[in-house]
Amino acid sequence: MTSFRLAYVPGVTPAKWVRIWGERMPRVPLTLVAVAAAEAADLVRSRDVDAVLLRLPTDRSGLHAIPLYTETTVVVVPKDHLVAAADEVSPGDLADDVVLHPLDDTLGWEQPPGLPAIQRPATTGDAIELVAAGAGLLVVPQSLARLHHRRDLTYRPLSDVPESRVALSWPEDETTDEMEQFIGIVRGRTVNSTRGRPAPAQAKAPVKRKPAAKTPPRRRGNPRRR
Secondary structure (H helix, E strand, C coil), X not given: CCCEEEEECCCCCCHHHHHHHHHHCCCCCEEEEECCHHHHHHHHHCCCCCEEEEEECCCCCCEEEEEEEECCEEEEEECCCHHHHCCCECXXXXXXXXXXXXXXXXXXXXXXXXXXXXXXXXXXXXXXXXXXXXXXXXXXXXXXXXXXXXXXXXXXXECCCCCCEEEEEEECCCCCHHHHHHHHHHCCCCCCXXXXXXXCCCCCCCCCCCXXXXXXXXXXXXXXXX
């Protein structure tokens, strides 16, 4: 049986698209595969999955990538931190704070804000634990702040910094019919779209046309006698 394997990185929630797939493609099972951000591109290059929802920027060699949406960048802080009192902050507001930069960061910094930590945490999850311990702050896409939510932490939007774009990616040299279907779903095409799944062909009944009504000849009346 044909199936479709879709990988996704932390913070991305493909549930809506999976539901629509089930409605439109009930005979093709969709299998979800959770994958670390650093491994996402290689997983689809090796054909271990058919497609992946990953974060840009990333190495896109040999891959198609359709950007889907851009996330707000936020700074995660303890609830009693001064930043928690603001509605939005700028990199300058973090100048005196240690800002953690985990190895799985996907924001593509030229220069992260704040003071560098002595050592980079291995993962975003590890960095969250350090923020909770008072060892620094963390800048991440908003979905990751929500994924690692803790009662003792909060986050605020951070302006004028890189943002993470979520994209759908698949091998550059192959676009299957199933892949076309999923592209249509994430782009919001309706089931009747010209690029969606073609409707089964149906024989059209011949159209019966009524013969045109004949106009009765005009009757000439007898000339009036005088």
